[in-house]
Amino acid sequence: MQHGADVDVLVIGGGQAALATAYFLRRTGLSFRLLDAEQGPGGAWRHAWQSLTLFSPATWSSIAGRQMAPTPGYPTRADVLAYLSAYEAHYAIPVERPVMVESVTRDGDRLVARAGDRRWAARALVSATGTWRNPYVPSYPGVGAFRGEQLHSAHYAEPGHLAGKRVLIVGGGNSGAQILAEVSRVADTTWVTQQPPAFLPDEVDGRVLFDRATARWRAQQEGRVPDAPAGGLGDIVMVPSVREARERGVLRAEPPFERFTADGVAWADGRTAPFDAVIWCTGFGPATAHLRSLGIVGPDGRVEVTGTRSKQCPGLWLVGYGDWTGAASATLVGVTRNAKAAVDEIRETLE
Numbered sequence: 001m002q003h004g005a006d007v008d009v010l011v012i013g014g015g016q017a018a019l020a021t022a023y024f025l026r027r028t029g030l031s032f033r034l035l036d037a038e039q040g041p042g043g044a045w046r047h048a049w050q051s052l053t054l055f056s057p058a059t060w061s062s063i064a065g066r067q068m069a070p071t072p073g074y075p076t077r078a079d080v081l082a083y084l085s086a087y088e089a090h091y092a093i094p095v096e097r098p099v100m101v102e103s104v105t106r107d108g109d110r111l112v113a114r115a116g117d118r119r120w121a122a123r124a125l126v127s128a129t130g131t132w133r134n135p136y137v138p139s140y141p142g143v144g145a146f147r148g149e150q151l152h153s154a155h156y157a158e159p160g161h162l163a164g165k166r167v168l169i170v171g172g173g174n175s176g177a178q179i180l181a182e183v184s185r186v187a188d189t190t191w192v193t194q195q196p197p198a199f200l201p202d203e204v205d206g207r208v209l210f211d212r213a214t215a216r217w218r219a220q221q222e223g224r225v226p227d228a229p230a231g232g233l234g235d236i237v238m239v240p241s242v243r244e245a246r247e248r249g250v251l252r253a254e255p256p257f258e259r260f261t262a263d264g265v266a267w268a269d270g271r272t273a274p275f276d277a278v279i280w281c282t283g284f285g286p287a288t289a290h291l292r293s294l295g296i297v298g299p300d301g302r303v304e305v306t307g308t309r310s311k312q313c314p315g316l317w318l319v320g321y322g323d324w325t326g327a328a329s330a331t332l333v334g335v336t337r338n339a340k341a342a343v344d345e346i347r348e349t350l351e
C-alpha cells in the first residue's frame with residue numbers, strides 16, 4: 001500500500017465546492033490536499049453540454065475571493081471552466097488528479113481515503129464530490145424493450161446526431177428546458193414533465209432562485225417555518241435560448257406517460273407516440289459511493305448531517321450537494337457560505 005500524504009484535512013473533489021472549501025482552508029494554517037477524479041480543473045462543468053448557459057450573471061456566479069469576469073450575457077460553460085481553472089491556479093490549490101477515491105474508512109482518530117493501492121490519512125475529511133457522477137433515471141414499465149437511444153443530460157453534449165429524429169425530452173427543470181430549446185431546432189421534439197413547467201418571468205433570473213433558497217435557509221437557521229416561497233427553487237430561468245424556443249411554440253409540455261413500448265411510449269389514456277431517442281433531464285443524486293464504506297449513506301445517497309457535518313462520523317463534512325447540505329450549496333454563488341461554515345467548524349474541532 002502506497003502512502004499518500006497524511007494531512008490535517010483531506011478534500012475529496014475538485015469542483016467549485018472543493019475549491020471554495022480550499023479557499024477557506026488556506027486561511028487556517030491547517031495542512032490540506034484535494035483528491036479529484038477529473039483529468040483537469042472544473043468539476044462537473046467539464047461534462048456539461050457545449051451550449052449550457054448559467055442562469056445567473058457573472059457577478060452572481062463566483063465563489064469566495066475571486067470575481068468571475070463580466071460576460072456579455074449569462075456566463076457559458078466555457079466561461080465557468082476558465083474561471084474555475086484560473087481560480088485553482090491563482091490560489092495554488094494542492095490538487096492530486098486524476099484520483100478516484102473508492103472508499104473512506106475510520107482508523108483510530110483518522111479517516112483514511114483509498115484509491116487503488118494508495119491511501120491518504122487525515123484528521124478531518126470533506127466530501128465535495130457533487131452529483132454529476134450519479135445521474136437519476138426514473139424506471140418505467142417496458143423501458144428494457146425500448147429500441148431507441150437513451151441519454152441522460154449528464155452525457156448530452158450537442159444535438160448533431162439527433163437531427164431529423166423524433167426525440168422525447170423528460171424533465172421540467174433548467175436542464176430540460178435548455179436541452180429542449182437546442183434539440184428542437186434540429187429534431188421533432190416532445191417534452192414530458194411531472195408537473196406543468198414553471199417559468200420565471202423574463203426579467204427575472206437565477207438570483208431570485210438564490211434569494212428564495214436564502215430566505216428558506218435563514219428561516220431554518222432561525223428555527224422558523226420557511227414562508228411558502230412565491231415559486232419553486234427549480235423554476236425555469238428564461239435564458240435567451242429558452243425565450244427563443246418559446247417564440248417557436250416549443251415549450252409545450254405533455255403529462256407523464258405510463259410505459260414504454262418497443263418503439264416509443266404510451267399514456268394512460270391510450271395515446272402512443274413513436275420516438276427514436278429519449279433524453280433524461282431528470283436530475284441527479286449525490287455522488288457518495290465512496291462513503292458507503294463508513295456505513296452512513298442512506299438509500300437516497302444522502303448522509304445525515306447537522307449543517308454540513310456528518311452526525312454519525314464527526315470527522316466528516318459534506319459540501320455542495322444541494323439544500324440538504326445548505327441552501328443553494330450546489331450553486332456557484334451559494335456554496336461559499338456552506339464551505340466557510342464547514343471550515344470554521346473544522347478549525348474549531350482540530351485546533
Ligand code: FAD
Binds near residue numbers: 056099320
Ligand atoms: P462537481 O462540479 O460535480 O465536482 C465534483 C468533483 O468531484 C468532480 O471533479 C468529480 O470528478 C469529483 N469526484 C466525484 N467523485 C469522486 C471520488 N470518489 N473521488 C475523487 N473525486 C471525485 N450552478 C450555478 O451556480 N449556476 C447555474 O446557472 C447552474 N446551472 C446548472 C445547469 C445545469 C444543467 C446543471 C446540471 C447544473 C447547474 N448548476 C449551476 C449546478 C452546478 O453545475 C453544479 O451543481 C456544480 O458543478 C456542483 O459543483 P460541485 O463542486 O459540488 O460538484
